[in-house]
Amino acid sequence: MSKTAQLDRDAVRIGDLMIGHGLPVVVIGGENARWLRLPAAGDSPEARYDRSAQSDRSDRSDRAAGAAGKTDGETTGEMAEKAAGEARARWAGPLLVELSSAADLPAVARHADAVVIGPAWAREPGLVRAAARLGLPVILQRGVDQRGRAVTLEEWLAAADDCAAEGNEAIVLCENGGRTEPAGAASHLPPSHLSPSDLAPAPDSGPASDSASDSNSDCNSGAVLALGRAPDATAHAAFDSAFRSAPDLALMRAARERTGRPVLAALGRDGGLAGAAVAAGADGLLLDPAAPPEARAAADEAATVLAALVRPQSPRTLTEARGEIDRVDAALAVLLERRALLAARIQRLKPVGGFQGRDMERERRLVAGMARRAPRLGVRRLAPIMNAVIEAGLHAAEEERARDRDTDGM
Ligand SMILES: C=C(O[C@@H]1C=C(C(=O)O)C=C[C@H]1O)C(=O)O
Structure with missing residues (x-):
């Protein structure tokens, strides 16, 4: 019996975590679920050390390399077994x-709740299919x-079809x-013009290397064009790097609409796009294991x-409904706190502030405006709430002003 027990393609269960349409947005890499990247055979000892240090700094040592670093004579499979087991x-x-x-x-089959490709x-249809045959949910x-080269939407969805062809429908698109489109003037080169030396890791992606593992060494960095040859290269490079490594939210949305499958947005170590990803329809946010606490907080928020x-x-x-409440x-x-701060500001701006300067007509109009958005409550029920x-x-x-006066008078 497969571990996925997948019934419907619009929701996928990973352990006790459900990801999908109509379900709460999940954050992976935070408190709900962990993501481990196995060390690659080509990882240099330095790369392993560096990755391990990053994990330690963030106090989240899920990144296997380093913690379970390769010792002489160990095969990749043994390394994976050790890392995943730990x-x-x-x-x-x-x-x-x-x-x-x-x-x-x-090793993945033995220890993981989901396999990440x-x-x-x-x-690589061979690998995608072999992973799908494990019977675990697949994060693609x-x-x-x-x-x-940037993988296209069609290629991505074809890989999902490869999984499904193996009888595994528990697919999450990440x-x-x-x-695929060039971001800067200097990068109008078709991908076929690129050689490995044209590629550089994004600024936070660790040591440069042309090995497969390192070009994929960070969730969100990918490889970016090092526009070293063009005169305006330096000016464009930073922008290009950020642009190219950010998740393409329109593409994510298209994948969700086309397939009906759940989608994740990989945010790397930066929570800056968390809100945009949720608004664009992400069913979950995937954070790099080395993401700092601020990025995790932004994703949770x-x-x-x-x-x-x-x-x-x-x-x-009942539990789901209370979670949603x-x-x-x-x-x-969040909105009440912001409203109270604005109201306090207004009291300072008005000629007569506080209860003394209360404006009942303004209050009546704002309740009427809100009732249009809250028809179930209507004016009659909203009025006492807003009062x-x-x-x-x-x-x-008024309390704040009194405190200020006391401080000034001291
Ligand atoms: C903020 C104001 O002061 C008072 C507080 C109001 C509010 O909290 O919305 C509305 C009207 C006033 O009674 C205002 O005059 O706009």
């Missing part, structure tokens, strides 16, 4: 393991392949970034607050 022993929750080669498959392999990443606004759900159980309340709290909100804001503002 990760499993440290973490009981959902564990996603990224292959570095076909030799890793047995990195962008380097999306166009799109980005830049081993030769520095958009990593890597543009987008998956909670923003998702409550842009991703209405239809929960079926918690997210809506989180969004309300309480407004009075709470005025009380907080």
Whole structure:
């Protein structure tokens, strides 16, 4: 019996984590689920050391290389076994393991809850099919392949079809970034003009190497053009790097619409696009194992607050419904806090502020405006709610002013 027990293509279960349409946005790489990238055979000892140090710094040593670094005589498969086994022993929750080669498959089958196929392999049907046959959910990443070429939407979806052809429908599409369109004037070269020496890792992607593993060494970096030959190269390089390594959210959305399968946005170590990814329909956010706490916080916040606004759900159980209420309340709290700050500002701007300067006509109009967006409550029910909100804001503002006066008078 396969571990996936997949019924429907629009939701995939990984351990106790459900990813899909109509379900809460998941954050992988944070508290919900871990992502382990297996060390590649070509990893130099320095690269392994460097990766390990990054993991240690972020206090999240899921990145196997280094922690379970290769010692002499160890095969790639043994390395994978050790790394995946160690990760499993440290973490009981959902564990996603990224292959570095076909030799890793047995270790993945033994220890992982899902197999991750990195962008380097999306166009290797043999490996994709072999991974699908493990019977685990498959996370299929799109980005830049081993030769520095961006995998197209069609190729990505063809790889998903390869998985499905093996009888595995538990597929999650993960958009990593890597543009097919050139971003800067100097990069109007067809991909076939590229040689490995034209490629450089993105700034945060660790030591440069033309090995397959290193061109895929960071979730979100991919390989970018080093525009070293053009005169305006330096000016464009930083922009190009950021642009090319960011997930293509329009493409992610298209993949979701075309296939009905759940999609993830790979954010790398930067939470900056978390909100945009959620708004674009991501069912989950994938963070690099070495992402700093701020990136994880940004991803969690987008998956909670923003998702409550842009991703209405239809929960079926009491637990699901309460989870959704918690997210809506989180969004309300953020907005109530912002409203109270604005109301306090207004009290300072008005000739007469506070309760003394209360403007009942303005309050009546704002309730009427809100009732159009909240027809279930209507004016009659909203009026007392907003009266309480407004009075709470005025009380907080008056207390703050009194404190300020005391401080000034001292
Ligand atoms: C903020 C103001 O002061 C008071 C508080 C209001 C509010 O919190 O929305 C509205 C009207 C006033 O009674 C204002 O005049 O706009």
